[in-house]
Amino acid sequence: MVERILPARHDAPLHGVAATRRLEARALAAAPSPPLMQAAGAAVERLALALAPHARHIVVLAGPGNNGGDGLEAAARLRRAGRPAVVRLCGDPARLPADAAASLQRAREAGVPFIEPSALPALGAQDLLVDALLGLGGAARPAQGALAEALTLLAAQRAPVLAVDLPSGLDGDTGQAALGALTVRADHTLALLTLKPGLFTGAGRDHAGTVWLDRLGVDGLGLVVAATGPEGPAEAPTAWLRGAAARRSPPTLPALDPRPGDEAPRVPARGAAATIRRHALHKGSFGDVAVVGGARGMLGAAVLAARAAHAAGAGRVWLSPLDPSGARLDPARPELMLRRTTAWTADTLRQATVVAGCGGGGAIAAVLAGLLTHAPRLVLDADALNAVAADAALRDALRARRSRGQASVVTPHPLEAARLLGCDTGTVQADRLAAAARLADALGCSVVLKGSGSIVATPGETPWVNGSGTAALATGGSGDVLAGWIGGRWSAGLALPVPPDLHELTAEAVWTHADAAERAGRPLLRAADLVEVLAGVGAGAHGAANGPDGPDGA
Ligand SMILES: NC(=O)C1=CN([C@@H]2O[C@H](COP(=O)(O)OP(=O)(O)OC[C@H]3O[C@@H](n4cnc5c(N)ncnc54)[C@H](O)[C@@H]3O)[C@@H](O)[C@H]2O)[C@@H](O)CC1
Ligand SMILES: [K+]
Secondary structure (H helix, E strand, O other): OEEEEOOOOOOEEEOOHHHHHHHHHHHHHOOOOOOHHHHHHHHHHHHHHHHOOOOOOEEEEEOOOHHHHHHHHHHHHHHHOOOOEEEEEOOOHHHOOHHHHHHHHHHHHOOOOEOOHHHOOOOOOOOEEEEEOOOOOOOOOOOOHHHHHHHHHHHHOOOOEEEEOOOOOEOOOOOOEOOHHHOOOOOEEEEEOOEOHHHOOOOHHHHHOEEEEEOOOHHHHOOOOOOOOOOOOOOOOOEEEEOOHHHOOOOEOOOOOOOOOOOOOOOOOOOOOOEOOOOOOOHHHHOEEEEEEOOOOOHHHHHHHHHHHHHOOOOEEEEEEOOOOOOOOOOOOOOOEEOOHHHOOHHHHOOEEEEEOOOOHHHHHHHHHHHHHHOOEEEEOHHHHHHHHHOHHHHHHHHHHHHOOOEEEEOOOHHHHHHHHOOOHHHHHHOHHHHHHHHHHHHOOEEEEOOOOOEEEOOOOOOEEEOOOOHHHOOOOHHHHHHHHHHHHHHHHOOOOOOOOHHHHHHHHHHHHHHHHHHHOOOOOOHHHHHHHHHHHHHHHHOOOOOOOOOOOO
């Protein structure tokens, strides 16, 4: 069955190249009927007909491996159905793998014309190009000869492109455009057997277009898990695509007056952050957030983080600017309270969720050691991360928190992640999932590696690839809002009988933050406006009973 994947709306298991090959081998051993390649060809045929029902030409570019075999199988079926499919074969027919050779034979028997590039018909918007050049086995070396010629020809066409399994040249594990400018930019990608992480992070979203999936019947074999949970005999996912958090489970009523020291069971509570405010709760139920940042000239970053924490449902939000001459009030949000960093004692810090670094400049380094020692819940962003990267003692202090039961989230963009890992940005972006996991293990933290398809990694957990968001968030201040939003959600989650675990909570916050860009529906969403959109989400999640300004609220 071909299904459309809406990345922001569905959770889905993602399998990298090695996991997909294992799954394929297990599926082939079960001798499925029809055989996998024939099922793949049928899926390509179905989608091609749905996308281009009035095509005068369907041109299948078939490569030298089994991806080409899928294309040949589809061409054979289309031709048998009386459709105008032709094939450009870029590979030696005598050296095709066995399955692809059998598909070539079927295409020949169906009367499929095999064309030279010079005979390519002029294609229009109603026609279709099928990219069956490279799939899982591509991307390892530069394209040459007939393959390079076909990729060049494809890039110059105006007809829509349907990529089979992966856009040719896109690395299925990392989302890197491994063939540079020749990497196919598809309008649609039909993933086969599995969704690959590379479709949703790095350059993947821009190259894949609309993603479709056909599991070729292997879901019936129990080889793929349908939702997060015990994985049993299924092939363990490499990562999870994070879809609509809010729809995951029914609302949960928060506990009344949780007492300090109450032991909450630490089990993953999916969707537990989607709660409603009980009438008798008070601001103390939702905890305090302290935002420490805003050095001279950078107060705005800390204000944005504080506003976001407040919008997320924290009970009280303290703004502690690092510039002593900084503002004494946020006139647009007088609810925020100002407190000098020197006024924080170890005792008061121990009650707070701390968000540190937004616009912190060099001044953050001086206060970081105290925050690392005392804050039970700590979100580090921007200059706090640069300070940690530059100072081995701070790195050790961050790492040591986990063994004391203190939890930390770091939210680097790729350059900050590179500084923390001691490598360059290119290395981080070349494998974002691996970089985030390495950083999580090295620092003992949950890591949000920002960028297209943000990664959420936590030691011992399967990472999430965030599915929501648009480039409307690519503007100054969105990161500050995210850090504050995570802190605020974390704090508000304390009111739940079962607070969500950190991995789940962080993924939920990342999803809702990026989803706001889709909700707003604007090409660019300025950070202060983003907070206002998020405030609506916070109200939906926490205020259904009373509304955001109900009697229990501020
Ligand atoms: N075997 C089967 O029954 C199935 C195969 N499937 C398809 O098979 C694909 C994987 O097939 P393969 O492992 O054969 O890999 P590919 O078909 O992706 O490509 C491998 C071939 O391309 C060549 N190649 C790679 N990079 C090149 C370059 N830069 N220049 C020139 N040649 C290059 C390799 O030498 C090899 O011949 C999947 O992506 C999927 O489309 C799926 O349909 C599932 C079923
Ligand atoms: K392809």
